[in-house]
Amino acid sequence: METTKINAPFEVITIKKQSQMKEIWRRFKKNKLAMTGLIVLTVMVLAAVFAEQIGTYETAITLNVKNKLQNPSWHHVFGTDGYGRDLFLRCVHGGRVSLFIGFVASIAGMLCGGLLGMISAYYGNKFDNIVMRTLDVFSAIPTILLALTLVAALGQGIFNIIVALVISRIPAFARIVRASTLGVVDQEYIEAARAGGTSDLHIMVKHIIPNVVSPLIVQTTMNVSSMILQTASLSFLGLGISAPRPEWGALISEAKEFMRIKPFMIIFPGLCIILASASINLLGDGLRDALDPRLKS
Amino acid sequence: MEKLQPILETKNLKKYFNVNAGILHAVDDISVSIMPRKTLGVVGESGCGKSTLGRTILRLIEPTSGEIFFKGEKIVQSKSARMREMRMKMQIIFQDPYSSINPRMTVSEIIAEYMLFHKLYRSKAEVWNRTAQLMNTVGLARRLANAYPHELDGGRRQRIGIARALSVNPEFIVCDEPVSALDVSIQAQILNLLLELQKEFGLTYMFITHDLSVVKHISDEIMVMYLGQCVEKAPADDLFRNPRHPYTKALLSAIPVPDIRTRDKEIITIKGEVKSPINPTAGCRFAGRCEFADNRCTQTDVPLTIIGQNHLCACVRAKEI
Numbered sequence: 001m002e003t004t005k006i007n008a009p010f011e012v013i014t015i016k017k018q019s020q021m022k023e024i025w026r027r028f029k030k031n032k033l034a035m036t037g038l039i040v041l042t043v044m045v046l047a048a049v050f051a052e053q054i055g056t057y058e059t060a061i062t063l064n065v066k067n068k069l070q071n072p073s074w075h076h077v078f079g080t081d082g083y084g085r086d087l088f089l090r091c092v093h094g095g096r097v098s099l100f101i102g103f104v105a106s107i108a109g110m111l112c113g114g115l116l117g118m119i120s121a122y123y124g125n126k127f128d129n130i131v132m133r134t135l136d137v138f139s140a141i142p143t144i145l146l147a148l149t150l151v152a153a154l155g156q157g158i159f160n161i162i163v164a165l166v167i168s169r170i171p172a173f174a175r176i177v178r179a180s181t182l183g184v185v186d187q188e189y190i191e192a193a194r195a196g197g198t199s200d201l202h203i204m205v206k207h208i209i210p211n212v213v214s215p216l217i218v219q220t221t222m223n224v225s226s227m228i229l230q231t232a233s234l235s236f237l238g239l240g241i242s243a244p245r246p247e248w249g250a251l252i253s254e255a256k257e258f259m260r261i262k263p264f265m266i267i268f269p270g271l272c273i274i275l276a277s278a279s280i281n282l283l284g285d286g287l288r289d290a291l292d293p294r295l296k297s
Numbered sequence: 298m299e300k301l302q303p304i305l306e307t308k309n310l311k312k313y314f315n316v317n318a319g320i321l322h323a324v325d326d327i328s329v330s331i332m333p334r335k336t337l338g339v340v341g342e343s344g345c346g347k348s349t350l351g352r353t354i355l356r357l358i359e360p361t362s363g364e365i366f367f368k369g370e371k372i373v374q375s376k377s378a379r380m381r382e383m384r385m386k387m388q389i390i391f392q393d394p395y396s397s398i399n400p401r402m403t404v405s406e407i408i409a410e411y412m413l414f415h416k417l418y419r420s421k422a423e424v425w426n427r428t429a430q431l432m433n434t435v436g437l438a439r440r441l442a443n444a445y446p447h448e449l450d451g452g453r454r455q456r457i458g459i460a461r462a463l464s465v466n467p468e469f470i471v472c473d474e475p476v477s478a479l480d481v482s483i484q485a486q487i488l489n490l491l492l493e494l495q496k497e498f499g500l501t502y503m504f505i506t507h508d509l510s511v512v513k514h515i516s517d518e519i520m521v522m523y524l525g526q527c528v529e530k531a532p533a534d535d536l537f538r539n540p541r542h543p544y545t546k547a548l549l550s551a552i553p554v555p556d557i558r559t560r561d562k563e564i565i566t567i568k569g570e571v572k573s574p575i576n577p578t579a580g581c582r583f584a585g586r587c588e589f590a591d592n593r594c595t596q597t598d599v600p601l602t603i604i605g606q607n608h609l610c611a612c613v614r615a616k617e618i
Contacts, residue, residue: 188397191357192458196411196465197384206410210401293401293445 027290034286037279044276048095055089061244069262078268082258087251087265091272094246099276101158101231102224105165110220112166113173118208120174121181122200132178139171144233151239161240165227176219180212214288221284225277232273248273302369303330304469304501305354305387310363312346312353319576323349325525326363329503331518333468336495336502338516338533340509340548344571346525347505348392351471354503355389356380367469385415388462392474394454398446398461405442408432408460415465431460435490452483459490469501476511488515509552513537518607521545524574524582527601531608541610543587543618581612589618 028034047054067084070076078087120131138146150164184190185208193203232249234240241247248269255265289295312324323346331337339347352358354365356372365372372383391397398407409428411417418424432439435456446454455475462470472491476484492515494500506512512519513533520530521544529542540546547565554562569586580595581587587594593613601609604616
């Protein structure tokens with residue numbers, strides 16, 4: 001092995017280029033918690049994707065009042081809700097909406113806010129001031145109020161909810177990335193890259209992004225759960241996903257009137273949210289550690 | 298000597314920073330010219346503008362006024378595309394090998410970065426080949442190609458920085474205190490490497506340092522800076538044998554000599570604090586700390602005057618003291 005490396009210097013590199021991903025995966029695999037998170041999340045995502053195969057959407061929304069409020073049994077694993085609909089099926093179909101909104105809104109927020117924060121910190125001065133002051137204005141408005149206004153203006157629907165959530169999240173992402181970028185742009189390797197005649201784009205992609213990705217991953221994964229909860233609050237206020245379409249947050253708010261007699265109705269969708277957000281957070285932490293070569297062991 | 302064109306020349310180069318308290322004169326009216334294959338040593342205490350000078354010459358910091366010529370070409374006004382080409386001819390080696398290389402890139406990625414960006418070679422294989430060659434040149438074992446910087450010590454990291462600077466085949470390199478962050482045992486290795494590289498590739502150096510014994514070892518000509526200004530400039534031997542400026546004298550007498558017989562040697566100590574570089578008043582900037590200062594020193598600025606062959610000094614009393 002050693003001798004081939006000495007004789008063929010560039011082959012070493014070609015081998016390494018492939019092993020970069022492998023290396024990250026190897027480090028990730030070692031982290032038991034992160035792997036648990038990955039497995040749980042995969043199961044939930046698969047359930048959401050193949051929801052139709054588990055039980056059709058029709059069944060999940062069709063009222064069947066004579067079966068209402070049944071306790072969990074072999075027939076209805078999670079029991080039934082106040083209209084006799086199978087709660088398990090509603091959770092599975094609800095996962096579709098909740099996970100979709102959670103992921104898409106977080107990733108879109110990360111991209112928009114992150115880019116804005118990075119560019120603003122990189123170019124600094126006036127541009128930075130204008131961007132950050134504008135974002136300050138946005139963050140002065142309470143998130144839920146901003147989202148409410150936007151949904152009221154744009155109309156209901158999954159896409160509009162995502163837009164509203166993304167806009168309300170941009171300031172937080174921008175601020176985090178800006179702060180980390182400010183720490184990185186002062187480093188001499190940025191100056192070295194400039195001295196090497198490389199472009200701003202190259203510097204951002206090769207030097208800044210890899211060095212600010214850690215806090216960003218943590219922030220994004222933490223956001224997924226809060227996005228799900230935000231959607232729930234919007235549904236609760238009647239501006240989110242409209243009935244009868246199930247969604248985890250909406251399921252909880254539907255269940256609140258039966259909370260005293262049938263607590264499972266609130267526990268199961270709540271468990272879904274908890275499991276999803278916990279596994280995403282674990283996954284994010286594992287990913288952050290796996291991406292950092294300094295933690296290589 | 299006149300026939301040869303200097304590889305790098307600055308004329309009245311100035312860099313002022315606007316700070317809250319006023320205007321900070323970091324580099325004030327520096328004119329140097331460096332001949333091909335020669336080394337100009339720049340010495341001075343912390344904060345005297347040595348590093349700013351080096352960075353301004355490469356236009357990593359834009360000069361406030363003055364001219365920079367690289368092989369006769371004015372580069373102060375160069376467009377960014379032209380500047381990008383120029384940067385392949387002029388490189389910099391940084392002081393701190395811990396912050397000057399990206400911790401997320403492997404050794405080979407760092408060295409290959411400029412070559413890949415400028416597409417200096419047709420195929421990637423050639424780039425990696427050249428990377429391996431460069432690693433050889435600077436004395437890095439090839440098994441380190443896939444290592445990350447944090448796995449290496451300061452000396453090896455500095456070798457990475459040197460290999461990266463060499464990767465674009467530069468003619469002129471600013472060495473910004475390349476050994477001051479290293480252990481003494483490694484300093485000598487790196488200095489010798491730099492000297493060998495100079496011989497092998499015909500490089501021209503501007504060597505910035507605060508360590509006089511280092512500068513003696515490596516320079517052809519030495520410029521002593523004090524608060525942004527050049528106070529004395531002379532060929533290396535001449536400067537060490539015959540320092541004329543009181544500041545240079547004090548600096549030279551402070552070099553520790555590892556010899557027991559010299560322990561009673563008197564050291565000229567400089568008293569007082571460095572004058573603030575913000576809005577400096579007229580007159581010699583060293584006057585406040587100078588034992589020879591009289592009223593001529595504080596009235597008007599003291600220009601650099603020729604006091605010997607290639608020997609310039611900015612002191613009104615240079616001839617008397």
